[in-house]
Amino acid sequence: MTYEILTVPLADLRTRTSMKWRRYPQDVLPLWVAEMDCHVAPPVAAALHAAIDRGDTGYPAGPVYEEAVTRFAQDTWGLELDPARIGLMPDVMGGIRNAIGVTTRPGDHVVVNPPVYPPFFAAVTGTDRQLLEVPMTPDGHLDLVALEAAFSGRLGVRPTAYLLSSPHNPTGRAHPAEDLATVARLAREHRVRVIVDAIHAPLTDPGVTYVPYLSVPGSEDALVLFSASKAWNLAGLKAAVMVAGPAAAKDLAAVPYDAARGAASHLAVLSHTVALDEGRPWLTQLRTEIAANRALVDRLLAEKLPAVSQLPGNATYLSWLDCTALGLPDPQQHFLDVARVALNPGPAFGSVGRGHVRLNLATSTEILTEAIERMANSLT
Template identity: 45%
Template sequence: MGQTAESPDNPLEQLSLEQLRQRSSAKWRVFGDDVLPLWVAEQDTPLAEPVAETLRRAVDLGDTGYPSTGPYVEAFHSFAAQRWDWEVAAAQVRPVRDVMSGVVNALHLITELADTVIVNSPVYPPFFKYPVSGGLRVVESPLGPDGRIDFETLEESFNLRTSGGTAVFLLCSPQNPTGVVHTREELERVAELADSYGVRVVADEIHAPLVHEDRGFTPYLTVDPSGLTLMSASKAWNLAGTKAGLLIAGEDAVEDLESLPPEVAYGPSHFGVLAQTAAYRDGGAWLDSLLGGLDANRRLLGDLLAEHAPKVGYTMPEGTYLAWLDFSAYGFDDEPAGGLESPIQGPARRLLTDAGVALTGGHAFGTGGERHARLNFACSQAVLMEAVERIGRALA
């Protein structure tokens, strides 16, 4: 780590706004060219060169067939051991299409229809949608005022689950949208409560490589061998369009994997497996440069907000490239405009209209999202400065 924003190695400073606007992904196409898009979780970076070279070689060879996932699992094994001192046996890992599809696979391994999925809100909106689409009931256990797990509330949620049914705690670690990175002590307490109440834990750890150096990452399965977790290189290396993920079982949950439907193995795309294998195997230096740029940006964001929009609440995230902004002091109505399914509501709708800045509205994240918006700071400092200046003018 230790890269500065000005470093030529900082991936966030290598593409111009003009170059980025040539992209056809959702981040750049949903809104017009006058809008600065800081909403969906896509980075404004070029591909890490090992990833780009792997994909170029595949195209040159016409290598567009079915995936071979053995090297993918091996690359993740090496990355986890090096970064987190976490040894994962091959028998504990199954490739899946992507993280949220893998979450559904995991939930179906350990639940029956109409059983309960507990989530800490505010939380990534698919945590509500995917379980409900699968016939499960979602119960919110809101985070505390500090954005961390409220263990009294969590225990109440575990205790009040459907009588006689199976309950699962769907843990977001690191937390999206707050950027909180759960400590080992917090995760141990989660595991103790889950064991006491017969609750299984499924952890979404997609942002694990994006934890800043002042807060280490603890894999959930190192404190709970009965848990299941989902991993992917997609967020850290900006590979959301190359579908692949990993479902990992704790040492005491490996037998659960035997119940996975055979078709799950065919879910990952070949390009996704190739790209993520290269990222885990050879993308460490690029990731460190990215983390240096993100560290500079999360600090710059605090300074910019203090100068241009001082009443916006902001706690510097410990992980991810997402900032959870509280606009309560500006008197926004609690009711979302455009319906709960719209990603741009409340303060985000006002800022889109009046500032030309696209953020993700807080209502979709559940209880605690009111009068909030999520800002993606995986962009250049020039874009970040312009965006916050626009926000400040719109709120003045």
Template identity: 55%
Template sequence: MTRTPHATSGEPNPLRTLTLDRLRRRTSMKWRTHPEDVLPLWVAEMDVPLAEPIVRTVTGAMELGDTGYPAGTAYAEALAAFARKRWDWDGLAVERTAIVPDVMLGVVEMLKLVTGYGDPVVVNPPVYPPFYDFVRHLDREVAEAPLGADARIDLDVLEDTFRRVTEGRRRAAYLLCSPHNPTGTVHTADELTAVAALAERYGVRVVADEIHAPLVLGDSRFVPYLSVPGGERGLSLMSASKAWNLAGLKAALAVAGADAADDLTRMPEEVGHGPSHVGILAHTAALRDGTAWLDALLDGLDSNRRLLADLLAERLPAVRHRPGDATYLAWLDCRALGLGDDPAAPFLEHGRVALTSGLPFGTGGAGHARLNLAASPEVLEEAVRRMAAAVERAGGDRG
């Protein structure tokens, strides 16, 4: 499988379009959680306008009063076409898909299909905090298989964990984050093939959260888990929400591998009642007609990724940061700054910059913070300036 590189779109960089004054008029979580003097670089919302094809589609639905219940397979067809063009993958079969309210609720439904009460679900910390919250709320046991020091899947640790959690013929699942949040790691075909082989050996079912799949930067390429040898028994959750900033227009797709189709047919019919019809229309328009906008965004994110690395090297050289190859999130190792287990707290208190605390990401999260770089270059520059000043002020307080 070869990656089809995105073309130069000719569209303006969406990250340079909106002013802070305009962004502060938004009423979503990112802009209403903190006071106006705080730069919000935490929750996964982007500082971008919507792609025009999405605006036209949603506006047209409003004008028509097309706000009823969802129907049809247009969303799945659009995702399948996107996968063929973007990832050179033609294995996304529309008949092996189901609409779910969003990715995490889809994860819950997939775990219900392949595990039971009290069964273990393996995760790779540091990892997206809702993995812990939703799994525990489902009355499953979270089992950690931490990433290696290189922020990649440690296959030896993963095998040891699979062996331990399946002792006594227990059922188990592996909740794979691909690409990985918060590190931005893009798993390779070889790594995913090895994961599939381990899962088969120990009878572990793989559920892949692939919500960040369209957000792969530079020369890296996304490999769908269901496309690798042995991935046929896997289940995947995909959505346009992260790449096109559509979290408020809920819709996602569950996708089954060729040998997992029967699992998907057991999902209750009422689960498909949860997604918004308007959300499905928006996601379909994004995948079908929003790729030029996406390409401009990816170029802007790649530029911001390099900018952040330069700014940290200049202003906060003690912060260890390995730029990720995907997502718009940066994982900052702040342990050398002496700010304690939760460096996001002094950055907020002393610098008025809101980052996400690393603690809820599980093992490996202490002393870290996650930064959302889907903002204008000017905001990133100001944020790092404030963070550097916060370190000085915090040091003064300790003195």
């Protein structure tokens, strides 16, 4: 079956009532929050319609999501998982807070890699833990030398956990196997627990192999959070799973019921399960369209806005744009006020994000083209 996914007309998108299309006035092109401007995968839509038709709107039952994750991981990445070490969570960030709660104590330090997904900061500080920032390298890789210094205590404190975004948001990078193996070795040597946000894991460009953290040696005590919500645009249907390495099963078991399975949505579990099992051809086409949009942005910037550069990415549908050469005090505010294009402000991802913005690639080529044209025209 052939799909056209990122082809929803602007007029139809304007009728949507989700955050992306309601935060800003009608004359603004919203390319900010991580919602896709896509058609719903047909198997998912059919499953949801069928559930409503039969009045199947109660509580989730059975390990259906957990088992779907094991099938997807095996078929997609060759990763064998034990459903008994997979637990249902309300969403990825809720799962991350749960993971921090069972692996660290109040006052402990948790390492993050800015620029990084803004809720990471609140997940640490909101659980009475302390942030220890180890920025990414300027070219968007993990700074392994700095991570070793942080893990070993040479930065003045000894962290107990490391919150890793993999693939990385906002840089749009899938970490290579050798980097993840080094992380696992350092974490084991210095007794740092690794917690991984893998929500974008299915969204690598065609030909790019995603390396699951639990596939690298030394990752046995890691906790990984995963959800189908990003890859199939199901943010409004909240559910996720926590996958425990073989040495972390006790931590998964320590998560309170009401903060985990008791907070998940039945319709979300149904839709995510169908997405993982039956939505794979749709996902394949989506990955192709996102990669084409990434290349389109490169071409448009070179032609119309050469002072702005896109960090080369190979995963997620997010684009990290370096606008520092423009000399604008606040690029995001300028492009919103003058170009009427909504982007995410770089500083929200950490102080190293100054002069940058995050752009959402998951939209039509027409909208992307108009957005870059507006941004370019706003500077003349």
